């Protein structure tokens with residue numbers, strides 16, 4: 057074996073990357089190959105060629121370890137070079153021990169060699185070759201990494217090309233780790249509710265008295281249920297001003313004050329219905345009624361509406377100093393008392409006339425409850441006589457929360473000063489019979505003054521005999537408790553609130569409120585099931601079980617006043633269920649923003665009667681979703697804070713009379729007559745839950761501003777029609793402080809050219825006629841009309857934009873259109889923020905005249921109805937008062953709000 061040469065040929069090579077050249081070209085004699093030869097010393101002129109061959113001794117072995125003598129003849133050189141490269145890598149370590157005389161490198165020693173070792177002149181040609189291959193090894197690694205990278209890029213590119221198109225909705229769902237799709241959520245929501253469960257919850261709630269502030273264990277139970285079903289839960293107390301009954305009596309007095317008759321003021325105990333004999337039964341009384349002991353003659357005042365009192369006044373019947381007997385009807389009972397009090401009456405009695413029970417009456421041969429579906433003659437409607445249309449909530453804290461130690465106002469602007477009692481038609485009949493033939497009767501006043509009792513001819517009176525009304529109650533400030541459950545959504549600052557009250561006037565209350573409470577708990581259970589399956593709502597969901605609703609919407613009002621700032625910033629919507637099931641006909645009242653959601657949902661929920669809830673509802677209501685007035689817990693949300701609200705449930709029907717606020721609104725009644733299969737309860741769970749999911753789970757908020765604008769248009773048409781009627785009356789109380797618009801050429805029409813007349817500049821105001829008032833407000837009317845047109849345009853563009861965005865949200869996009877999705881995402885945020893602010897635009901900080909708590913310029917309870925809603929309340933009240941100055945003021949206030957709503961929608 058030849059001895060290694062002293063110096064390595066690589067030391068004299070200038071070629072930095074001979075092996076690369078080798079790879080790129082095989083052409084013998086090419087400069088690249090020449091470089092290679094130079095590098096390995098295989099130059100024909102170089103006499104050290106043999107030594108070079110010796111230096112690459114390890115390559116004498118092929119992969120099998122055989123001696124390969126041909127390598128001693130390095131021809132062709134290119135092939136030899138390649139062979140060298142391959143075999144060095146494969147074999148140099150295995151032969152290192154055979155070359156003990158030369159300073160060769162094993163793979164290990166190569167690994168441990170420093171960069172300096174490798175660059176220093178090598179003592180042997182073998183080591184030089186190794187160094188060369190070391191360099192080649194580095195290149196190999198680089199190339200290997202490059203291949204890997206290229207491979208990855210290629211796979212990614214391949215994947216990208218064939219990446220499935222996705223919707224923004226799906227992307228966001230993935231990003232938020234949502235595990236269930238909306239259809240799956242809805243499917244589960246439809247499957248979970250059970251009739252046996254709602255029946256169980258109803259049985260629980262109807263098994264104990266729960267007058268406001270009296271049943272803490274039910275509050276705790278409710279909060280515990282929320283917890284059990286995966287909600288965070290808390291009990292929120294408020295200290296409220298309340299009355300509890302102590303004593304009462306009602307006596308008909310004959311000559312010398314002899315008691316001719318004393319009303320039992322009690323409902324009968326029925327053996328079939330255990331609730332009626334409950335030892336904790338609550339006496340018949342009125343929430344917030346005044347204490348008193350009054351003796352006076354009495355008059356029948358029909359429903360005690362303003363028009364009834366007005367008619368009596370007109371016909372010379374003076375109710376001052378008397379006790380009024382009114383039948384319950386369309387208006388809130390507190391307003392019957394208010395009307396009577398304002399006219400000087402000293403007390404009030406209220407009863408439910410069987411004539412208002414529809415077809416299901418004893419006269420029509422139906423049996424009375426519990427033997428049949430007609431009203432039990434002893435049933436009494438308890439209830440609050442607060443002046444609801446002035447302000448709900450604790451009457452000592454109007455506008456602020458009733459927390460311990462807060463300042464309190466005199467409540468008497470908001471509650472009566474005269475005593476009142478509720479009574480059954482059976483118990484009041486002896487008094488009414490005494491009126492037969494006395495004073496005016498329905499022949500004089502109209503048949504609408506006649507009810508359904510045969511023994512009484514509905515004469516007005518006044519009576520000759522006195523009646524003594526005694527009312528004693530304990531008034532105190534005492535705690536009430538709301539149970540609040542919450543599931544945080546991904547979007548924490550958009551909250552969907554679902555509420556129902558828990559307090560009742562009676563032990564049972566299977567319809568009001570416990571059909572709602574049973575449905576609420578079953579809905580919580582359904583949400584708990586969704587949560588167990590991995591659901592996290594997109595928006596936060598709050599469940600509220602209010603206390604003190606019956607007295608005056610106390611729990612909800614105090615809570616919302618307490619959290620007004622938070623709710624203003626975060627609350628998206630409030631969905632109320634009070635009496636969820638007291639009959640079988642679906643009804644809904646809502647902010648017009650939510651009409652579409654309600655309709656869409658009831659189209660998808662089956663009615664226990666067959667078909668869909670929507671089909672029956674459409675037939676019965678002609679598709680009408682009513683305006684919210686008051687009478688339940690949505691009031692503070694809609695009318696005070698401008699949070700769009702809904703109130704819905706099943707009521708009415710020909711099956712059985714619902715004995716509202718009486719002992720006979722019991723579990724037994726519900727089980728036998730109200731909802732014997734409990735399917736309407738389950739149907740309400742589905743409707744309420746589906747509405748909640750529609751509002752919480754779809755990124756683009758499901759509001760309908762177009763519907764809102766159209767509704768405003770129609771309310772405005774009513775205003776214009778009313779103005780025309782008033783103008784026709786020509787009895788305007790004209791108050792001209794500045795000037796007016798004269799529009800003589802188009803009198804009677806809403807389209808006109810007006811000339812402003814500054815009345816202060818006219819000495820002798822030659823008023824054309826009393827239609828002046830119409831001219832005075834004409835410019836304001838036109839402005840309002842213009843603002844509405846602007847709103848309608850803005851709303852229709854906004855809705856078009858919204859539905860296009862919604863469509864895109866559900867559209868599949870390839871990955872490379874990711875920028876579109878990003879843009880879409882920001883558009884949705886912008887759109888949602890406009891939706892969220894929309895209803896708030898209609899709030900007027902100073903509130904309505906004489907009832908500042910109500911701040912919504914479009915919706916409020918009718919000032920003399922309470923339950924029924926009024927539209928453009930400030931404006932309509934000003935018109936009703938024939939106050940032209942105030943009419944103009946309200947038109948301007950409304951116009952400003954409509955314009956700002958239009959501007960909001962037009963913001964880009």
Ligand SMILES: CC(=O)N[C@@H](CC(=O)O)C(=O)N[C@@H](CCC(=O)O)C(=O)O
Nearest residue numbers: 439440568606607608609634635687688
């Ligand atoms: C069954 C039911 O929903 N009852 C509600 C009235 C309604 O919404 O129709 C109810 O009884 N509300 C109380 C509210 C009392 C108040 O506002 O002060 C009522 O007595 O009307």
